[in-house]
Every structure is written in C-alpha cells, then in structure tokens.
Amino acid sequence: MTKIYLPEELNSFSRETLVAVILSMQDQLAQLNTNMERLIEQIASANNHRYGRSSEKLDVIAGQLELELIFNEAEALTETLYVVEPAEEDVIQVMRRKKKGKREEDIKDLPVEVIPHTLPEEKLQEIFGAAGWKQLPDEVYKRVCVQPAVYTVEEHHVAVYAGKDNQTIVKADRLKELLRNSILTPSLAASILNAKYVNGLPLYRISQEFLRNDIHISRQVMANWVIQCATGIWGPFMITFITGCTASMCCRPMRLRSRYQRMGGRRTVRVTCGSTGQERDMGIPQSSCMNTRRPGK
Numbered sequence: 001m002t003k004i005y006l007p008e009e010l011n012s013f014s015r016e017t018l019v020a021v022i023l024s025m026q027d028q029l030a031q032l033n034t035n036m037e038r039l040i041e042q043i044a045s046a047n048n049h050r051y052g053r054s055s056e057k058l059d060v061i062a063g064q065l066e067l068e069l070i071f072n073e074a075e076a077l078t079e080t081l082y083v084v085e086p087a088e089e090d091v092i093q094v095m096r097r098k099k100k101g102k103r104e105e106d107i108k109d110l111p112v113e114v115i116p117h118t119l120p121e122e123k124l125q126e127i128f129g130a131a132g133w134k135q136l137p138d139e140v141y142k143r144v145c146v147q148p149a150v151y152t153v154e155e156h157h158v159a160v161y162a163g164k165d166n167q168t169i170v171k172a173d174r175l176k177e178l179l180r181n182s183i184l185t186p187s188l189a190a191s192i193l194n195a196k197y198v199n200g201l202p203l204y205r206i207s208q209e210f211l212r213n214d215i216h217i218s219r220q221v222m223a224n225w226v227i228q229c230a231t232g233i234w235g236p237f238m239i240t241f242i243t244g245c246t247a248s249m250c251c252r253p254m255r256l257r258s259r260y261q262r263m264g265g266r267r268t269v270r271v272t273c274g275s276t277g278q279e280r281d282m283g284i285p286q287s288s289c290m291n292t293r294r295p296g297k
Contacts, residue, residue, distance in 0.1 A: 107144060151213055154185070178233060184225050192222055 010018070124133055159172040178184050195201045195209075203219040210217045 103142075107142065110144070149191070149213070151215055179225065179228055182225070184229075189225065189229060192226065196222075196226070 005021070013021070127133075156174065158174050161170045161172075162168065178186060178189060192206060195206045196203065203222050206222065207217060207219050
C-alpha cells in the first residue's frame with residue numbers, strides 16, 4: 001500500500017525528493033486508468049453477453065459470410081459505388097398512314113366466292129310501293145374463311161372376276177400405294193411431313209392433333225411410315241437427284257457411294273455414267289462402266 005505523507009513531511013523534503021514522489025504518483029495514476037478501462041470493457045462485454053440480442057438477430061456477424069453476398073452479390077458490391085445512370089431518351093413514334101389497298105394486296109391470291117345478299121320482291125314492294133325502285137351498285141366487303149382439315153376413309157372395292165370353268169380369276173386394276181397394306185395415303189403423308197419438317201412439330205403433338213379429330217395414329221406408326229417412305233420410295237430418287245444420272249440406262253449395276261448412301265448404307269441402282277465430275281464425286285472410275293456416253297451427247 002502506498003504511504004501517505006503529511007504536509008509537514010512534504011515541507012521538509014528536498015527538491016529532488018519531491019520530484020521523485022510526483023513521478024511515482026503519475027505512474028500509479030496511469031496504471032489505475034489502464035485498469036479502469038479494462039474493467040469497463042469487461043463489464044460491457046458481460047452485459048452484452050447476458051442481456052444483448054441473440055446472434056440470429058444480428059445484421060452482421062463478425063467472421064461469417066453474409067447471405068446477401070451469396071444470393072445478391074452483384075447488387076451488394078455495387079451499392080457503395082457510384083453508378084452513372086443512362087440518360088433517358090424520348091422515342092418519337094412516327095405515325096405512318098395506312099397504305100391504301102393493302103388489304104386487297106394481302107388477299108389478292110385467294111379464290112373469291114361471291115355471296116349475294118338481296119331483298120325479296122315482296123319486301124321491296126312493301127317498302128317502295130307503286131313508285132318502284134332501282135338497284136344501285138352493291139356494297140362490297142370481304143372476309144377470309146378457313147376450312148378445317150377434313151379426314152375421310154377411302155374404302156376401295158376391287159372387282160374380282162372368275163371364269164365359269166373356275167380356272168381363271170382376274171382382279172381389276174388398283175391404284176399404286178405408298179405402302180402395301182397400310183392406311184397411309186399421299187395426302188396423309190404430306191400432312192405429316194409438313195407438320196414435322198416444315199412447322200417443326202414433334203410427333204407427339206401431331207399424334208394428339210390427329211386424336212382430336214378421332215384418328216388414332218401413334219408416334220411409332222408415323223415414324224415407321226416416314227422411314228419406309230424415305231428408304232423405299234424416295235431413296236432411289238434422291239440417289240438419282242444427287243448423282244445427276246438417269247436411272248436404268250447403264251449396262252450393269254454399280255454401287256454408288258454418295259452422300260445419301262453414307263447416311264443410309266449402300267444401295268444398288270442403275271445409273272448413266274460418263275461424266276468426269278460425277279465419277280469423281282461418286283468415287284467410280286470411268287472404266288468400271290460399259291456405258292461411256294457423255295450426258296447430252
């Protein structure tokens with residue numbers, strides 16, 4: 001414990017002793033101030049721990065990543081930055097007058113069906129009486145009508161004839177079909193190809209559209225139709241179109257290696273050879289074919 005000096009004792013001290021006493025007292029005061037500050041901090045921390053808000057209610061927790069930086073990083077990082085807003089520009093909309101005759105131009109290629117609207121003679125007599133009447137030029141207006149697709153079933157009856165001796169049976173000629181023993185017709189195939197490859201509809205939507213018209217055609221059936229038509233009917237035509245040769249004019253069959261065959265395999269057809277450019281594209285030497293006549297000669 002620090003000694004307490006009386007006034008008489010302080011008066012009897014020399015100058016050097018008084019300086020030493022004052023310096024000692026300054027050190028003690030500084031130490032007391034430091035201890036007091038630490039004590040105040042400890043009391044505040046204890047009160048905050050006991051009576052303060054829980055960590056779940058704090059806006060910012062030291063050492064923990066903020067959720068705003070996770071889900072809204074761009075806006076959170078730019079809140080403190082000065083962002084130059086773009087200048088607003090007034091867009092002046094130019095009102096153009098409607099071109100005269102545009103409606104007629106839009107529907108000029110459609111067939112026109114004239115539907116007259118007249119009044120009966122009895123009503124005209126009732127309105128005009130004995131003074132009579134005359135007909136002025138008609139008031140004409142146009143409307144565009146759409147006829148939905150109509151699906152019908154063609155039932156073909158092929159006549160069968162037999163001789164009285166029951167030895168000879170003859171059938172009437174029947175139309176050529178795309179696929180044997182199939183309900184597929186050229187118009188039905190065209191509608192499927194148009195919906196699939198022109199309008200880009202998936203087979204499921206095409207099947208559902210048929211189902212709404214009481215036609216049950218599955219996706220698998222339509223896919224098989226397209227594959228069979230492509231390989232069996234349009235395949236030789238595509239080979240002839242790609243190679244530029246005429247079918248069934250060569251002396252012997254050859255296997256072409258064209259773009260079509262790289263997609264679907266090899267196919268044996270008869271073509272007209274002789275063109276150097278075509279032979280190079282097909283990979284066929286000119287000496288492999290007996291028909292060396294140049295096209296156009």
